[in-house]
Amino acid sequence: MKKLFVPVLLAFAVAACQRTEAPAAEPEIVEEHYTAADFDSVDKVDFHAHIHARDGEFVDRAREDRFRFVNIATHAADPDEMRTRHETVFTQLQAHPDRVVAVVSFPMAGWDDDDWAERTIRYLDDAFEQGAAGVKVWKNIGMEFRDESGDLVMMDDPGFDPIFAHLVEKGIPVIGHLGEPRECWLPVEEMVIHKGYFSTHPEYHMYLHPEMPSYEDQLAARDGLLKRNPELRFAGAHLASLEWSVDELAAFLDRFPGVMVETAARVPDLQYQSSLDREKVRAFMIEYQDRIAYGTDLTVGPSAATEEAIAAARTRWRSDWRYFATDLPVEVGRLEEPVQGLNLPKTVVDKLYRLNAERFFPDAWGPPAS
Numbered sequence: 001m002k003k004l005f006v007p008v009l010l011a012f013a014v015a016a017c018q019r020t021e022a023p024a025a026e027p028e029i030v031e032e033h034y035t036a037a038d039f040d041s042v043d044k045v046d047f048h049a050h051i052h053a054r055d056g057e058f059v060d061r062a063r064e065d066r067f068r069f070v071n072i073a074t075h076a077a078d079p080d081e082m083r084t085r086h087e088t089v090f091t092q093l094q095a096h097p098d099r100v101v102a103v104v105s106f107p108m109a110g111w112d113d114d115d116w117a118e119r120t121i122r123y124l125d126d127a128f129e130q131g132a133a134g135v136k137v138w139k140n141i142g143m144e145f146r147d148e149s150g151d152l153v154m155m156d157d158p159g160f161d162p163i164f165a166h167l168v169e170k171g172i173p174v175i176g177h178l179g180e181p182r183e184c185w186l187p188v189e190e191m192v193i194h195k196g197y198f199s200t201h202p203e204y205h206m207y208l209h210p211e212m213p214s215y216e217d218q219l220a221a222r223d224g225l226l227k228r229n230p231e232l233r234f235a236g237a238h239l240a241s242l243e244w245s246v247d248e249l250a251a252f253l254d255r256f257p258g259v260m261v262e263t264a265a266r267v268p269d270l271q272y273q274s275s276l277d278r279e280k281v282r283a284f285m286i287e288y289q290d291r292i293a294y295g296t297d298l299t300v301g302p303s304a305a306t307e308e309a310i311a312a313a314r315t316r317w318r319s320d321w322r323y324f325a326t327d328l329p330v331e332v333g334r335l336e337e338p339v340q341g342l343n344l345p346k347t348v349v350d351k352l353y354r355l356n357a358e359r360f361f362p363d364a365w366g367p368p369a370s
């Protein structure tokens, strides 16, 4: 392990200087770091995975990488697809109760009915009885789902209040993917990181749909949800769609001191900011070390080949580890030059990779299956 000695000025050192005797030597704290090889021996959580395999093999293989998972069934407009996603997160939970946390979504169908909230609460309670430990809300709210009068339903709609009040009462946390990366509202030629996704998903490329709510509207609706439900335990997926600016992300975390964020599919956005000002990104990660969890958005479909899926996950995990935990150069797909790793202190890496996820789901990591 490498060790770096960092002198720290303490407030009392200032007071000591005002006395006549010589001040004591400044105390030093030791900033320890992991190496790239430590990846193999450190326990980690991937806070944002979609493992929808029909068997437990992928999670078994990931045991070697010392990864456990927050496994999320995201909303799907197609009810069959939605059912498959939910069945398979429970398949994973049953196979590996100590290695996965199951997070579920709720259907929007019937939103205009008087008993939608009541039915949705029953649906969620049933999922909690099967072991689900969290709820995901997705960008379909705000960008896709419309009520009977044809209006988009936004995340701060009072119609959701009974659901969130119920989740607060039960202590169930929510992961929210709301809005999209800011680049979604830019023309493709101005994008740096998300060109690939939006050129192939024109339906979600909001620059092409000026009649739709703006980036700011989406984030305001998300903030509205948090203001309406101050007790709700909330994690902003994908760096809360503030991936483009650690300053904006810091302001969000300051505005809502109870919430956290996770990094899924937005590490390249941090890396891009690193390429412009590494110290700034590093200082942000250290200052908000209790508020950020590591996630990838890895997806393993019901018929995926485990071998390929685990190989792809390992490439991503190792590259990200190198970026956060070491000062080695890291290749980033969208950038021409490699980016230097942040070399975060071990204590910060442990929070990013495990402790913050464990705290968000304190009771959900069950004992191993017998």
Ligand SMILES: [Zn+2]
Residues within 6 Å of the ligand: 048, 050, 074, 264, 297
């Ligand atoms: Zn996802």
